[in-house]
Each structure stands twice: as C-alpha cells, then as structure tokens.
Amino acid sequence: xxxLNRSRFVRRLLQISLFFFVSVGAAFAQSGDTLIVAIKxxxxxxxxxxxxxxxxxxVAMHVNEGLFTFDADFNPTPMLATGFExxxxxxxxxxxxxxxxxxxxGKGMTSEDVVxxxxxxxxxxxxxxxxxxxxxxxxxxxPYEIVVTLNEPVNFVITAFATFRAGPAIYPSEVIERTxxxxxxxxxxxGPYRFVEWAEGQEIVLERYEDYxxxxxxxxxxxGRREALAQTLKFIFVPELSVRRVGVEAGDFHMALDIDxxxxxxxxxxPDVQSFLGAPRMTTFIPNxxxxxxTDITMRRAVQxxxxxxxILPVYGGEDFWRVDPSxxxxxxxxxxDAGSELYNVCDAARAQELAxxxxxxxxxxxLAVSTGDDSKFNVALILEQQLEATGFNVEVExxxxxxxxxxxxxxxxxxxxxxxxxYRTHPILHSHLQxxxxxxxxxxxRDRLLSEFLVxxxxxxxxxxxxxxxxxxYDDVVVIKIGDYFEHHIAxxxxxxxxxxxxxxxxxxxxxx
Amino acid sequence: xxxxxxxxxxxxxxxxxxIPGSPAALILGEDRTPEQVVELNRExxxxxxxxxxxxLWAGQLIRGDFGRSLFNxxxxxxxxxxxxxxxxxxxxxxxxxxVLIGIPLGILAAVYQRTVLDLGAMAVALVGAAIPNFWLxxxxxxxxALRFKMFPSAGYTSLSDxxxxxxxxxxxxxxxxxVSHAGVIARMSRANLLEVLQTxxxxxxxxxxxxxxxxxxxxAFRNALVPTLSVVGIALxxxxxxxxxxxxxxxxxGVGRLLIESVLRRDFPMIQGVILLIAMLVALVxxxxxxxxxxxxxxxxxx
Numbered sequence: 042x043x044x045l046n047r048s049r050f051v052r053r054l055l056q057i058s059l060f061f062f063v064s065v066g067a068a069f070a071q072s073g074d075t076l077i078v079a080i081k082x083x084x085x086x087x088x089x090x091x092x093x094x095x096x097x098x099x100v101a102m103h104v105n106e107g108l109f110t111f112d113a114d115f116n117p118t119p120m121l122a123t124g125f126e127x128x129x130x131x132x133x134x135x136x137x138x139x140x141x142x143x144x145x146x147g148k149g150m151t152s153e154d155v156v157x158x159x160x161x162x163x164x165x166x167x168x169x170x171x172x173x174x175x176x177x178x179x180x181x182x183x184p185y186e187i188v189v190t191l192n193e194p195v196n197f198v199i200t201a202f203a204t205f206r207a208g209p210a211i212y213p214s215e216v217i218e219r220t221x222x223x224x225x226x227x228x229x230x231x232g233p234y235r236f237v238e239w240a241e242g243q244e245i246v247l248e249r250y251e252d253y254x255x256x257x258x259x260x261x262x263x264x265g266r267r268e269a270l271a272q273t274l275k276f277i278f279v280p281e282l283s284v285r286r287v288g289v290e291a292g293d294f295h296m297a298l299d300i301d302x303x304x305x306x307x308x309x310x311x312p313d314v315q316s317f318l319g320a321p322r323m324t325t326f327i328p329n330x331x332x333x334x335x336t337d338i339t340m341r342r343a344v345q346x347x348x349x350x351x352x353i354l355p356v357y358g359g360e361d362f363w364r365v366d367p368s369x370x371x372x373x374x375x376x377x378x379d380a381g382s383e384l385y386n387v388c389d390a391a392r393a394q395e396l397a398x399x400x401x402x403x404x405x406x407x408x409l410a411v412s413t414g415d416d417s418k419f420n421v422a423l424i425l426e427q428q429l430e431a432t433g434f435n436v437e438v439e440x441x442x443x444x445x446x447x448x449x450x451x452x453x454x455x456x457x458x459x460x461x462x463x464x465y466r467t468h469p470i471l472h473s474h475l476q477x478x479x480x481x482x483x484x485x486x487x488r489d490r491l492l493s494e495f496l497v498x499x500x501x502x503x504x505x506x507x508x509x510x511x512x513x514x515x516y517d518d519v520v521v522i523k524i525g526d527y528f529e530h531h532i533a534x535x536x537x538x539x540x541x542x543x544x545x546x547x548x549x550x551x552x553x554x555x
Numbered sequence: 556x557x558x559x560x561x562x563x564x565x566x567x568x569x570x571x572x573x574i575p576g577s578p579a580a581l582i583l584g585e586d587r588t589p590e591q592v593v594e595l596n597r598e599x600x601x602x603x604x605x606x607x608x609x610x611l612w613a614g615q616l617i618r619g620d621f622g623r624s625l626f627n628x629x630x631x632x633x634x635x636x637x638x639x640x641x642x643x644x645x646x647x648x649x650x651x652x653x654v655l656i657g658i659p660l661g662i663l664a665a666v667y668q669r670t671v672l673d674l675g676a677m678a679v680a681l682v683g684a685a686i687p688n689f690w691l692x693x694x695x696x697x698x699x700a701l702r703f704k705m706f707p708s709a710g711y712t713s714l715s716d717x718x719x720x721x722x723x724x725x726x727x728x729x730x731x732x733x734v735s736h737a738g739v740i741a742r743m744s745r746a747n748l749l750e751v752l753q754t755x756x757x758x759x760x761x762x763x764x765x766x767x768x769x770x771x772x773x774x775a776f777r778n779a780l781v782p783t784l785s786v787v788g789i790a791l792x793x794x795x796x797x798x799x800x801x802x803x804x805x806x807x808x809g810v811g812r813l814l815i816e817s818v819l820r821r822d823f824p825m826i827q828g829v830i831l832l833i834a835m836l837v838a839l840v841x842x843x844x845x846x847x848x849x850x851x852x853x854x855x856x857x858x
Contacts, residue, residue, distance in 0.1 A: 050721060052703070079709075083627075085581070085626050085627050085820075086582075086627055086628070087581045091582075091583075092582060092583055092584045093583070093584035093585050093586040093587070094582070094583075095584075147708050157634040167583075167586045167587060167588055168586070170588070185652065206584075206586075207584070207586065222598065223628065224628055225597075226628070240637070240713070240808065241629070241634050241637040241638060241808060242634075242637075242638055242808030242809075242812060242813055242816070243710070243711055243806075243808035245639070277709075277710055277806065278806060278808070279710070279806040280803050280812075280816075281689075281709070281803055281804050281806065283693055284693075284696060284708055284709045284804060284805070284806060285702050286695065287693075287696050287708045288708040288709055290701055291700045291701045291704060291707075291708050292704070293700065293707050293708045293709070293710070393794060441574075441575075442576070442819060443581060443819065444576030444577060444578065444579075444580070444581055444819060444820060444821040445574075445575045445576045447576070447577045447579075447580025447581055448575055448576050448577035448580060449575070450580070451580065451589060451592060452579065461585075463585070471586075473585065473586040476588065477588075478588050478589050479588070480585070514791060534566075
C-alpha cells in the first residue's frame with residue numbers, strides 16, 4: 042500500500058513538473074517588432090564625445106548623428122550637412138546644414154546646436170583635440186550654415202567630422218550647456234532611433250523616432266537614407282560568450298556581437314544562423330621607446346627580426362579570420378601601403394641574434410605586458426614569448442586585468458613591450474600611434490615633419506606618397522611591430538534582413554522577419 | 556551591527572584602493588591621451604590622496620550617501636537599488652528550490668539509512684554540490700532554451716514591467732543556484748535527522764507504538780530542523796553575494812554581477828557600496844535565522 046502511494050506520488054510530481062514546464066514554454070514568446078542585439082558589456086556612457094569605447098559607439102550611433110558620415114566606399118558623405126565648400130587657400134570650410142531636421146525633443150536643429158556640439162567635441166574627444174589644433178575659429182553664419190577657419194590648410198577636416206568613434210555627434214545646445222564639464226546624460230539626438238530607457242546592468246532600449254527626416258539619397262554604407270524598420274531596438278548586455286551564441290540560435294536575440302571566430306565553421310551549414318566577418322582589426326607589439334631596454338633602436342630591430350607572424354595569427358581562428366599584411370592602415374581603406382614591408386614578418390633568428398649582440402644585450406629581462414581582456418592577446422603574448430626565448434631573449438610575460446593593464450601602460454617605467462589590438466579606423470590621422478603622447482611614446486622630428494606635410498598635402502597622389510614615407514619610418518624606427526590583421530565575428534538569426542555589415546555595426550534599415 | 560559595518564567599511568575601502576588599476580583608462584578607451592587621463596582623474600576625484608578620499612567617503616556615508624559611480628556617474632545607491640530586485644528574487648527562489656530538494660532528500664536518506672535510497676540520495680546531493688554553476692547553467696540553457704525553447708536563454712524583465720516574464724527569466728538561474736545549495740542542505744538534514752533519530756525520546760515514541768511516519772514527522776524532524784535552518788541561513792547569505800557566476804551566465808542584472816563588473820572596472824565607490832550592502836544583508840539574514848530558532852525550539856528564548 043505504501044509502495045502504491047509512493048509511486049502515485051512520484052507520478053503526480055512528474056505530472057505537475059511537466060505541466061509547469063509546458064505552460065511556461067507556451068507562455069514564452071518573442072515579441073515581433075523588436076530587434077534585440079546582444080552585446081558583451083554595458084557601455085560606460087552614451088556620450089559619444091567622451092570616449093573611443095566601441096560599445097558606446099555601437100549604441101549611441103543610432104541616436105546621434107554627425108555632419109558627415111562614410112558611404113560604402115568610405116568616402117565622406119553629408120549626413121546632417123548639405124555639403125561643404127573649401128576656400129582656395131584651404132583655410133575656410135563653409136558647411137551648409139539640412140533644414141527641417143529635428144531633435145528627439147522636438148526642437149529644430151540649427152547652427153547654434155552644431156557649433157555648441159563641435160566646440161565641446163574639440164575639447165572632450167581625442168580625435169576632436171587633434172582637429173582643434175588646426176582650428177582658428179568655428180562660427181555660425183545664419184541658422185543653417187557654419188564656417189570653420191583653420192590656421193593651416195589641413196586636409197582631414199571632413200574625415201574628422203565623419204568619424205563615429207569619439208565622433209562629433211550633434212546634441213541640442215541646451216543639453217551641452219546643462220552638461221557643463223560632465224558626461225552627457227540627456228541622450229537626445231537627431232537619429233532614426235530615440236533613447237527610451239537604460240535599465241542598469243540589463244539593457245538599453247531605443248524606439249523609432251517617428252519624425253525622423255532621412256537624407257534624400259539611397260542608402261550606401263552608413264550614408265544615405267536611414268530608416269528605423271523595427272519599432273524597438275534593444276541592446277542587451279550578455280557577458281557570457283556562449284550565451285550570446287545560444288541566444289541567437291534559440292531565437293532570443295536577433296544579433297550577437299563579438300563572437301569567437303572558432304564558432305564560424307559551426308554556422309556554415311546552419312540555416313538558422315547568419316555569420317558575419319566584422320570589422321578588421323590589427324594586432325601590434327609596441328616597444329616602450331621612452332624608458333628601459335627598448336629605447337635602443339638596435340634592440341627593437343633585433344626583436345622585429347625575430348617575430349614570425351604566421352605562427353601567431355592562427356590564435357584568431359581559421360584562415361578566414363586573419364591575414365598577413367604589412368600595412369599599418371587597413372586594406373578596407375584608401376590608405377593601404379607596403380612601404381617598409383621588408384621589415385615585416387622577417388622571422389630570421391640569426392639576424393635577430395646578430396642585432397641583439399650588436400646592441401650589447403646581456404640577457405636582461407624584457408617585460409612583456411598583456412591584459413586578460415581578450416584571450417587572443419594572452420595567446421599572442423605566449424607565442425611571442427616562445428619565439429623570442431628561442432632566439433635568446435629573456436622575456437617575462439606580465440599578465441594583468443584590463444584596469445590594471447590600463448594603469449601601467451600609461452607609465453613608461455612599468456613595461457618594455459605591450460600587446461595591443463587596434464580598432465578599425467578609416468584615416469591614418471585617426472591612428473593613435475601617430476601621437477607622441479600615445480602608448481610607446483614615439484618622439485621623432487622626421488615624423489613631425491612628414492605629418493605636417495601629410496596634413497596639408499594638396500593632391501591625393503601627394504598625400505599617399507607622404508603616407509608611404511610615414512609608414513616606412515614606422516618600420517625603420519620600429520614604432521610598433523605589426524603582427525597582422527584579424528576580423529571580428531558577429532552572428533544573427535536567419536530572420537534578420539538588411540544588415541549592411543559595415544565595420545561599425547548598425548541597425549537602421551534592418552528588419553526582423555519571421 | 557553598527558560596529559561591524561564600520562569595520563567592514565574601513566576594510567573594504569583599504570582593500571579596494573590597494574588594487575592597482577585605472578578606471579579612467581577603461582572609460583576613455585584605446586585612444587586616450589595622458590592629458591585626458593589626468594583630467595578625468597581630477598573629475599573623478601582620484602587625484603586626491605587615499606586618506607582624503609576615505610574621509611570624504613566616510614562623511615558621505617554618515618549622511619546616507621554612498622557616492623557616485625566612477626564608471627557611469629550614476630548614484631551608487633540608485634544603481635544598487637535597481638539591481639536588488641533580481642538578486643532578491645533569485646536568492647529567494649533558489650533558496651526555495653534548495654530547501655524543496657535538499658530537505659526531502661536528506662529525510663529520505665536518513666529514514667532509509669544504508670539502503671540504495673540513501674546511497675542514491677547522497678549521490679544526487681554530492682553531484683548537486685560539486686557541479687560548477689556555470690556548467691550546469693550552460694547545460695540548462697542548451698536543454699531548455701535552445702533544444703525545447705521553453706525559457707529564454709538570458710536576460711531579465713522587471714516585476715513592474717511584466718511579472719509573468721520575470722519568473723520565466725528566473726526559472727533556469729534559480730534551478731542552477733538552488734541545486735548547488737540543495738546538496739549541502741540534503742547532507743546536513745540527513746546528518747541532523749540521524750542524530751535525532753538516535754535520541755531517547757525518539758526511542759520512547761517508537762516504543763509507544765507510534766507509526767514511523769509520525770515519529771519522523773512529528774518528533775524527529777522538527778528537532779532536526781534547528782541546525783538545518785542555520786545551514787539554510789548560510790546558504791542564503793552565500794547566495795546574496797555568491798550569485799556572481801549564475802547572474803553572469805544568465806545575464807541577470809543583479810548585485811552579484813554588479814560587484815564583479817565593478818571590480819573589473821575599478822569602480823571603487825560601487826565596490827564599496829555593494830560589499831557594504833552584502834555585509835548588511837548577511838548580518839540581517841543571520842539575525843532572522845537566530846530569531847527563527849526561537850519559533851522552532853521553545854527552549855530557546857532571547858531577552
């Protein structure tokens with residue numbers, strides 16, 4: 042009798058459990074007009090001027106727009122501007138603004154907002170500061186025109202205005218005024234999506250801006266007609282990589298950014314998942330040129346000669362995900378160059394030993410700093426350590442988390458070499474290595490001379506020729522030792538349509554099908 | 556309790572400020588310049604000596620102000636408040652699962668001591684306690700989110716937005732967290748019940764001719780519950796601060812995940828605020844457990 046009761050109890054328990062699971066399953070359904078994008082972390086802010094952090098750009102670029110942007114061929118193209126005129130001496134840019142564009146608070150955009158935003162950008166943004174060095178004045182000329190007067194006829198003004206990362210997003214002037222020296226918290230722009238909610242640690246919710254005024258031009262790259270096809274755009278913070286993947290496979294997310302390249306093959310024959318090779322990035326090995334053993338150029342050349350990139354790059358996954366390329370600018374831009382390539386991927390241990398001997402290297406430890414933020418950087422460091430040890434160098438790999446690495450990397454007494462992964466950018470002037478103040482501290486009178494010529498060069502041929510010389514100098518001075526290019530990997534559910542797969546992922550003109 | 560919190564606050568400040576790291580470098584990103592770092596450090600108040608920062612922070616605390624996050628400039632108290640709901644719901648639902656699985660397993664093992672049932676129950680308990688949270692979490696996601704599509708794989712919806720969705724998001728994380736504690740509770744319940752079953756009053760009850768079910772349920776179980784309750788209390792306290800992995804795997808925006816994110820970002824005021832809160836909650840849980848003893852055992856009196 043007791044046995045009977047027990048088995049009846051077990052049966053009842055199973056029935057209840059089954060009912061529970063089935064009812065829950067039936068109750069869970071995906072809402073239709075919402076596009077859900079899983080990103081790996083919460084951005085620190087949505088103030089585009091304040092940081093070059095990619096997470097900030099990925100979200101905020103849907104809310105805020107700039108005067109120009111890039112088309113599919115990476116040509117700067119008007120966005121909030123109607124176009125520009127450059128004076129014959131190259132010192133005055135007159136930029137017209139589109140009429141009828143409104144901010145998400147209903148206010149019409151005028152030159153007052155543009156001047157206030159650009160002035161703030163030139164103070165807050167690292168790229169804005171680069172341009173600010175050449176700006177004599179920035180003034181409104183009527184409600185729909187601004188005039189930028191330069192102190193030198195630099196040629197990257199419109200490129201700088203088109204950039205996304207730490208780019209010159211246009212905010213209402215009253216928001217700029219209220220914000221003062223703080224980070225912007227009133228997320229108001231002119232974009233196809235308006236900011237609705239930031240659920241702390243969980244998600245950022247954007248909604249279609251119904252009064253959005255698109256550009257009267259076919260969509261091309263980031264440029265042209267932008268349309269919020271999904272009513273709601275949600276960015277959900279999902280730190281766990283495998284869960285971002287499963288979330289797309291299960292249909293919970295429509296897109297997941299920053300997926301491991303190793304998973305690429307598993308999606309080739311999967312009809313439910315689309316796989317995208319994302320932005321190209323670059324890995325470099327940066328010598329400390331300010332203090333320590335690597336201030337000796339012969340030592341830097343010795344290390345440069347020892348590096349074999351083909352043994353290192355497979356850490357980024359299958360062959361689709363990396364490429365051996367000497368250029369310090371990407372093939373996907375107009376600035377590719379092979380100048381100095383004879384010093385790239387030399388992989389000559391005997392030459393390295395000869396140079397090390399010439400520099401008087403006595404086995405002193407070389408501190409190689411790496412952060413744990415991405416597994417790939419750590420793996421690159423381990424292979425480099427093996428290559429350099431095999432050549433006779435004494436390498437000490439120092440591993441820290443991102444915050445600790447970020448602190449020591451700004452201190453020249455703390456490291457000799459560091460591994461760096463660089464985000465894609467469209468113009469050489471946006472490269473931080475060009476600045477003497479950037480990590481690695483490259484001081485060079487020749488670089489300064491070439492750079493000033495580069496910035497004011499008149500013709501395209503002339504500009505490219507000077508850029509070739511600058512890249513040659515990169516290799517001669519061993520500013521960085523380039524390892525190679527690699528690609529980001531993103532995945533989407535099969536229902537996602539219209540995704541342009543530009544280096545900076547965006548979701549206007551993207552819809553969610555069945 | 557005030558003295559405890561004072562000691563915790565001081566220790567937390569010292570430890571968090573000893574960790575090397577630059578929040579400014581993380582906020583500004585890859586292309587920061589040294590001037591930007593200096594400016595942001597000044598803006599964040601990190602250019603001041605640690606002793607000055609401690610005095611300023613302690614002064615704010617006395618006024619009930621936990622300060623502002625270095626990472627996103629939000630009020631620490633508000634951020635923690637917004638993250639409390641999922642943590643509390645997850646902790647409570649996990650505790651219910653842990654108790655619902657752990658105590659019956661323990662009773663079963665004790666009553667059928669040295670039988671296959673005992674061995675089976677203890678094997679289940681051991682596996683539950685030993686299995687890593689992240690692995691169990693991923694297995695559950697693969698099975699119930701990907702394969703059967705019964706639950707969402709990750710995320711959270713607030714109770715105020717959609718209560719129905721809230722618990723759907725919590726089922727898998729609650730099972731993950733609950734199962735790991737159920738094992739410990741099962742083993743402790745078994746041990747405690749076995750001890751009680753060997754006492755004189757149980758032997759007396761049996762000799763009176765009472766049925767075994769009455770002996771166990773009425774006489775033994777309630778007495779075995781007092782020490783088991785302290786294990787449940789400890790489990791609750793561990794879940795409050797220890798749900799970091801479960802919250803990360805399931806992207807639940809709770810306090811545990813906030814703590815680990817803040818440590819990685821070196822968001823000092825946030826780390827300090829979260830640890831203080833966790834210490835306070837643990838102290839409160841212990842107090843509640845102590846008070847519950849008196850309800851279960853009439854011999855215990857306070858006052």
